Amino acid sequence: MSRSERLSLINAIENKRCSKLICYITGDRENVNTRIAPDVTTILYRHLEMLKNQPKIDLFLYTRGGDVLTPWRLVNLIREYTEHFSVIVPFRSYSAGTLICLGSDEIIMGKMGELGPIDPSVVNAFNPQDPNNPQARVPVSIEDVYSYLALAREKSGSHLDELMDKSFLLLAEKIHPLALGNVHRNYMLIRSLATKLLRLQMNPPSDDKIISIVDNLTEKLYAHNHMISRREADKEIQLPVLYPDPYLEDLIWKLYADFAQEMALNEPFNPADMLNGPRIEFEVVSGLVESSMGQDAFVFSGVVERKEFPDKGQVNVNIVKQGWRSLA
Template sequence: MGSYETFLLSDGENAQGDSNSPSGEAPPSPVDVVRRALLALDADLFIYSGSIMAPHDRKLIEVIDQVPAQHKKSTAILWLTTWGGSPDAAYTMARAFQRSYDNFYVLVTSYCKSSGTLICLGAEKLFMTATAELGPLDIQVANNEELGERLSGLNPSEALNAIGQQSLELLRSHFLEFRFNGGLSTRQALEVATNLTGQLMSPITGQLDIMKYGEFIRAMRIAREYGDRLSKHHGGDNLKPHAVQKLTNGYPSHGFAIDKEEAENQLFSSVEQPGGALECLVGVIKEACEKHLFKSVGTDPMIHDAKAFFDIYDLLEQQASDIASADDTAEREEDDDDGHLTEAAESGQPQAEDAEQQSKDS
């Protein structure tokens, strides 16, 4: 069994299909189905399943550069399945597609979180299935106090918002209490309420780490800046107004699920359900992509040019060779026919001259 059969088939499946079909003929194998779909797909399809980190972004760029020029399409589709990762690597990957192709689309059939969503900002169109899920762009920052733990870049902003709202509520309730129940004037009530609120909230605000807060704000700015740059490549036509701002600050948690309807109604202008050859490919390959994602923690991501992986370029070269061979054969046969006609004409000319001379003599 070849590597692509291993990639596609789960344990115990037969790569050649079920020979007990009603027609008595074995249906096409999953590999054959994928090859037919890839031949019908008017785009180059790339598969990326796993974390988005350096140097894997460079590996993807190498795969893009290795597409044969004679078979390269004007459109690239990135089938992306990821928990997220480095925004720097995500930006590099998206820009590589923007530079190498006239059109860049992203296909999402499962999780495409955090930095994966950042890549989507650079696409002119999204293909999303019912199980597709994007995520907010709140960049994760390493927690220096806990090994291996990361914190959302939204944490400080959410904390300050909560403190501000709580402070205003305390100030309001104290002011009303002192003004109407304490018999104080408006000015006195406001002064007492302000001092009391400050004393109550100071133990909380005193725990804020200004340097840490600056680190988080800077991390969030990275996401916004990369998002703005990627979307401007195609004029921002695929983004609704304030989409980047909403992705960086508009969701309450890093794991918030952004489904197809949310993406279409709130964030992106061009979101479609995959159809045709692409839908066929999703039906066959989707499970393999998801399996690799769930087991990819600590391992390298799966990165493929689908047409190269399934030998499509070799098939195209063979087809081109067969056509050229057929053309050569037809040309030789045509030359042979012309030669036979010429010989026949030349051999018939002396006979005609002899007949003419005999007619004159008689």
């Protein structure tokens, strides 16, 4: 679908919602995926400046997650331009995407809409080495650390202090104490960010409800890849979920499907398939910010070469440039 045809879907959603729509897609295509990151802030700002202040702004969001600090900046930026901010979730909005949703006044979720837990894994210089790659570090899951300590506490019986001391010393032998400190700092950061985002809502929930929501999203789902349906988000976690009517849901899914098709989200990127000769240059779009006012893409540019000597038939892929580019 061309941009002019996709604009008709964007305009139809805006008319139905009486809002202005900005689409933010972080591609999860194999080998060329993107994540929520600080560099999108200026891109979003460009679209907001073109839209100017609006009574309602909707963010159409598809993402597997990313940097956990960026949602706080993005939500506050959007709220500079509107009194009513909503997120439309056509399909996946995990981790940092869920944090963005927490800062909205309502979350419009279709039947395929999914949120996720907000308990990240953290990596720093003190994390354990990856046995398969000594140059890399193994991520440490925040909830794995706290679950281990909770298990020790549960099994300690009348020897709580003694067993907890031994359990922590054993953990510190396997994971550097500064890495454990980083885990705790990120645990507190996530809870603080989630709480602050929830308080940005037009009708913020009570403190007890905020604690319940944060507990559910950080501790009570037990698996980071747990997929939260709209019914669970609404009835169990008690987020401000809105179910679109059939007409709006159809528009939302068609818009997502068009982005997915254009970005080939369901097809692994295999540069070797592009080779007709010894060398070819390529560009692939792996992220989009689009509104009725413009279009920006995150583009990977690179070169694919087939080596004939000494390793005949070997294919080398070199990414020479990556970043945001204004297309319209």
